[in-house]
Amino acid sequence: MSEPVFASAAIVIYLLLTVLFTFRLITHGRGMGKSRLLILAYVAIILHAYTLYLRLFSGDALDISFFTVFSLIAWVIALMLISFAWHDPIENLAIGVLPIAALSVLLRLINEQTNPLAHDLSFVLEIHIITSLIAYSLLSIAALQAILLYVQDVQLHNKHAAGFVRSLPPLETMEKLLFRMIGTGFVILCISLISGFFFIEDLISQHKTVLSIGAWILFAVLLVGRWRFGWRGRIAIRWTLAGFAFLLLAYFGSKFVLEIILQRP
Structure with a gap:
């Protein structure tokens, strides 16, 4: 077929x-x-x-x-x-x-x-590609979880939770799942960035690299805030979505402009 x-x-x-x-x-x-x-x-x-x-x-x-x-x-x-x-x-x-x-x-x-x-890719480049895909995927799921958490939080605070919100796990469970995804994705993102240093020339001039480092900083601040100050709820949601926005631009922004708009490989 x-x-x-x-x-x-x-x-x-x-x-x-x-x-x-x-x-x-x-x-x-x-x-x-x-x-x-x-x-x-x-x-x-x-x-x-x-x-x-x-x-x-x-x-x-x-x-x-x-x-x-x-x-x-x-x-x-x-x-x-x-x-x-x-x-x-x-x-x-x-x-x-x-x-x-x-x-x-x-x-x-x-x-x-x-x-x-x-x-014929080098081993380090293969590691970079694989870890980049895994990190982006995990943090994408975390972003979706953050959006769902936001909807749940708003409706529960307004005391008119819709049927589908009532069927979700408690807020505390949702937050634990969110930070588990972010923590795992952050570790893999670290490996991706470190492996990238070995083969990307003029690292700082690469838009993808700069945006990825920006995302790494945002997720790092979020995890430290969670550990040190107990950040949760809408603060965690905002930082999660901001970090994901940087990753989204890093992975697809320049590629979309070059290949789809400018028609260049």
């Missing part, structure tokens, strides 16, 4: 799961069970992975074009979220993650642009 068949199947399952997770949330757990939904999500993730394989390794070099990288990061985020959801109550974040994953598959399918990168 060709790539469009696998891509279409992945898109349909991602969107179907979005509906099923949403129904389960607003009906307080009714509908298909959590385990079955997570297993079905793995089917979509496997299909998504195969379409990525066809794109990444279609020629003599790796394709690192904007839409391929977008699809790859969306795949890693979906994989991590579904894997974490087996033991943490974060499956509701799938409502935000899975439609983005479906969109990433669609955009990669309909866009033929490529940006080849040689296969």
Whole structure:
């Protein structure tokens, strides 16, 4: 079967799961069970992975074009979220993650642009790429968790919590999950930045590097504030989203401008 068949199947399952997770949330757990939904999500993730394989390794070099990288990061985020959801109550974040994953598959399918990168990468560069993807994915999930935490906090303080908010774990549990994700993502981001020093020339002139360091500083301040001053609630949410905004610009900002707007690889 060709790539469009696998891509279409992945898109349909991602969107179907979005509906099923949403129904389960607003009906307080009714509908298909959590385990079955997570297993079905793995089917979509496997299909998504195969379409990525066809794109990444279609020629003599790796394709690192904007839409391929977008699809790859969306795949890693979906994989991590579904894997974490087996033991943490974060499956509701799938409502935000899975439609983005479906969109990433669609955009990669309909866009033929490529940006080849040689296969023979150094070990340090491979470490940098892998840790960058993992760090960005973890901190993306943390940003989604922060948004959900904000909605929960506002509604509980206004004393008119909607049905889906009442079905969420307590605020304290949500915050613990948030800082666990941020702490893990921060450590991996440190490894990514350190490995980058070994091969990036003129480091400070690289926009991606400067923005990534900015994100690292924001997350470091947040973690220190949590440890030293007990930061929580909206302070933690603001710092999390600010740090993620820097990462978003670092990973996609310049790539979007160069490849999509300026049409340069």
